[in-house]
Amino acid sequence: MPTTLPSLSTVFSSLLRADLTTQWRNRKSSILVVLVPVLILISWKGLIDKIGAAFVISNCITVGLIAIGLMGYSNSIARDRDKGIFQRLRVAPAPSWSIMASRLTVQLLMIVIMSTVLFIVGYKYDHVTFSISGYIFGFAMAVVGGAVYLSLGQVIVGLIKNPETVNATTRLVYFAFIVIGMFAELGVLGKEIGDLVKWSPYGTVKRIVSAGLEPATWNNQTTEALLLTLGYTAVFTTLGIKKFRWDSK
Amino acid sequence: MPVLQVEKLNVAYGNFQAVRNVSFEVQPGEIFGLLGPNGAGKTSTLSAVEGLIKPISGTIKVAGYSVREESMYARASMGVQLQATSFQAELTVSEIIRLYAGVYGLNLSKDRLEAILSDIKLQDAAGKRYGQLSGGQQQRVSLVIATIHEPKLVLLDEPTTGLDPQSRRQLWERMEAMREKGHGILLTTHSMEEAESVCDRIAIIDHGQVVTIDTPQALIDSNRDRPEVVRASRKGRITLEDVFIGLTGNTVRS
Numbered sequence: 001m002p003t004t005l006p007s008l009s010t011v012f013s014s015l016l017r018a019d020l021t022t023q024w025r026n027r028k029s030s031i032l033v034v035l036v037p038v039l040i041l042i043s044w045k046g047l048i049d050k051i052g053a054a055f056v057i058s059n060c061i062t063v064g065l066i067a068i069g070l071m072g073y074s075n076s077i078a079r080d081r082d083k084g085i086f087q088r089l090r091v092a093p094a095p096s097w098s099i100m101a102s103r104l105t106v107q108l109l110m111i112v113i114m115s116t117v118l119f120i121v122g123y124k125y126d127h128v129t130f131s132i133s134g135y136i137f138g139f140a141m142a143v144v145g146g147a148v149y150l151s152l153g154q155v156i157v158g159l160i161k162n163p164e165t166v167n168a169t170t171r172l173v174y175f176a177f178i179v180i181g182m183f184a185e186l187g188v189l190g191k192e193i194g195d196l197v198k199w200s201p202y203g204t205v206k207r208i209v210s211a212g213l214e215p216a217t218w219n220n221q222t223t224e225a226l227l228l229t230l231g232y233t234a235v236f237t238t239l240g241i242k243k244f245r246w247d248s249k
Numbered sequence: 250m251p252v253l254q255v256e257k258l259n260v261a262y263g264n265f266q267a268v269r270n271v272s273f274e275v276q277p278g279e280i281f282g283l284l285g286p287n288g289a290g291k292t293s294t295l296s297a298v299e300g301l302i303k304p305i306s307g308t309i310k311v312a313g314y315s316v317r318e319e320s321m322y323a324r325a326s327m328g329v330q331l332q333a334t335s336f337q338a339e340l341t342v343s344e345i346i347r348l349y350a351g352v353y354g355l356n357l358s359k360d361r362l363e364a365i366l367s368d369i370k371l372q373d374a375a376g377k378r379y380g381q382l383s384g385g386q387q388q389r390v391s392l393v394i395a396t397i398h399e400p401k402l403v404l405l406d407e408p409t410t411g412l413d414p415q416s417r418r419q420l421w422e423r424m425e426a427m428r429e430k431g432h433g434i435l436l437t438t439h440s441m442e443e444a445e446s447v448c449d450r451i452a453i454i455d456h457g458q459v460v461t462i463d464t465p466q467a468l469i470d471s472n473r474d475r476p477e478v479v480r481a482s483r484k485g486r487i488t489l490e491d492v493f494i495g496l497t498g499n500t501v502r503s
Contacts, residue, residue: 003312003326003401006354014351018340025339025378080337088335091299092352093325247301 011094015102023106026076033072034114037064038121040182045126051186053128054217057118058210059182061142062202064114066177069149070156070170073107077157078166082248090246104150111146115139134213141212144226145205147233152201154240161248177202204229250313252277252326252402252433253298258307260293260457267293268304269457275402275433280424282448283437286497290457291437292332295406298435299329312401325353327402328395332410335391338380342371342390345379346397353398369393385416392423396432403427405436409443421447441490451489455497468492 023030037060044056080086089099119135122128130138153170160166181202184194197203204225211222253275260268268290275281285291296302298309300316300323309316312326336345346365350357366372369389374382379390388408395403405424409417424434424447438444444451445465452462461468472478473487478495482488 003314003322004354005321005325006352010354011352014348017351018337018344018348021344022337022339083338084331084333084335085337087301088329088331089352090301091324091327091329091331092349093321093354094352095321 005093008095008098012098012102015089015094015098016105019102019106020109022076023110029072030110033067033110034064034117036067037061037114037118041118041121042125048126048128053122053126054130054134054210054213056126057122057128057138057213058206059185060118061115061138061209062145062181062206063178064118065111065142065146065149065205066174066202068107068110068114068146069151069153070174070177072110073103073150074153074157074170075163075167077103077153078160078163078248081157081161081246082163084247086246096246107146107150108143111142112139115142130213131215133215137212137215138209139212141205141208141226144229144233145209148201148205148229148236151233151236151240154244155236158240158243158245161245163248181206199225199228201229201232204232250277251275251310252312253281253435254308254310255294255298256308258294258297258304258309260290260297260302260304267457268297271307271454271457271459273452273459273462275435277401277433278428278431279449280428280434280436280447282444282451283435283454284439284441284444284451284493285454289455289497291454292406293457294454295404295435295437299327299404300324325398326400327404328398328400329404330388330391330395330406330408332406336379336394339378341376341378342366342382343375345390345394349394349397355398365393365397384411385413388412388416388420392420396427399430399432401433403432403434405434407437407439409438409440417443441488441493445489453493453496460496465489472496 040063041056041060048056086099090096115138156169157166160169180189180193181197181200183189184197185203185206187194207222207225208229211218251274255274256272258268258271259266271290271294273281283291283294293302297304298311298316300320311323314322314326316323340348343362343366346362347357363372366375371386371389374386379387382390392408395405409420412420421443424436427434436448448465450462450464451468453460463471469487469489469492472492472495475495478487478491481491481494
């Protein structure tokens with residue numbers, strides 16, 4: 001009897017269900033990923049009138065995106081690779097891309113949840129509201145910005161095999177991004193560092209999310225930031241895929 | 250038609266050639282053992298059959314499908330039990346079975362799931378997370394996943410390592426039941442007792458090359474007078490282990 005192949009939709013939905021279940025069972029770490037930007041949002045309440053709600057919310061979303069891409073995604077990939085979970089799936093008739101696509105879909109959902117929580121907290125706690133188009137563009141830009149950090153996470157798991165080292169590296173990069181990024185954005189670290197951060201993944205993502213929330217403020221510099229964000233994503237994705245090994249041995 | 254055909258397989262890692270011109274076949278309803286010391290090339294051969302590494306030359310066909318050109322069909326025709334525990338520790342036994350049923354395109358009814366769990370005596374552990382199972386229970390889950398889609402070829406990589414004698418015997422019985430159903434099984438093991446008990450034929454592989462292929466008894470009979478085999482004998486009679494030591498040497502491999 002000839003062998004028949006499973007349909008791609010069946011394979012993908014099975015993978016996605018399992019990945020969503022795993023994410024749900026690890027919800028404590030997911031809560032932490034959302035909690036940090038929420039705490040920043042709450043603690044920056046006094047700054048909203050001075051620097052604008054879009055600035056504050058976009059900063060918080062950017063911090064959340066960094067956490068999702070670096071801490072959530074890359075650590076789960078490094079851990080599962082080390083356990084041989086990917087190799088087990090790859091000896092089944094599941095295309096390699098579907099295994100990763102399922103993981104990325106879960107992270108996409110995390111981005112939507114994190115952004116929604118920040119919008120709700122911003123509304124409830126700080127009475128921050130945006131137009132409908134602002135929310136829609138804000139979500140869209142959060143997803144575009146999230147891709148940068150997911151692809152950066154992919155580079156880290158591509159370059160480093162040991163899950164403990166991946167964990168330590170992502171924490172270090174996360175810390176560097178949020179501390180340097182936030183302080184530089186507030187003008188604390190001087191003009192040179194400020195300019196550097198402005199065109200770094202932190203600055204470009206923050207700006208496109210901010211302009212997404214207030215579409216009327218979108219200008220040429222925002223378009224440049226969007227193009228640069230897409231460029232970062234393309235470079236990190238290429239490097240991340242090229243360097244990635246399914247086996248940690 | 251053989252369920253597995255390996256012809257002139259060569260695998261290399263950089264300048265190191267791990268597998269050299271390895272050829273063998275596994276027939277339906279046959280348990281074929283691949284034995285060799287550490288680093289002999291067993292895992293590389295198995296990985297090439299699984300499609301996890303790309304050989305530099307040679308052909309591998311699973312149920313007639315080329316592992317390289319028709320990889321998805323080849324994968325769908327085989328079931329694999331890897332050496333390491335390789336399922337998400339957070340998922341329950343039922344969830345893992347459902348995941349792999351979906352990946353192999355099976356529509357798993359509640360009754361069928363219960364029958365599977367009952368078959369591996371894990372009805373009471375259906376809702377237990379994989380990470381909380383004992384080694385023997387994990388092996389049973391792993392084996393049931395490897396055979397859930399009734400594959401023509403089953404690859405078992407050192408399946409009884411770390412199991413107690415009862416669990417090991419139970420696994421042998423499962424392998425024999427699979428053989429009765431017509432599955433071809435490729436088994437790697439370090440246990441000569443296991444190879445002698447369950448394998449229909451054995452290939453001894455060393456330094457990346459097949460040293461010999463035959464039935465366990467024929468291997469013993471044809472090698473019993475070799476001086477290196479006689480020297481290796483410790484029980485006053487020639488065993489498969491003596492033949493293995495005689496043919497591959499008694500130096501400990503890394």
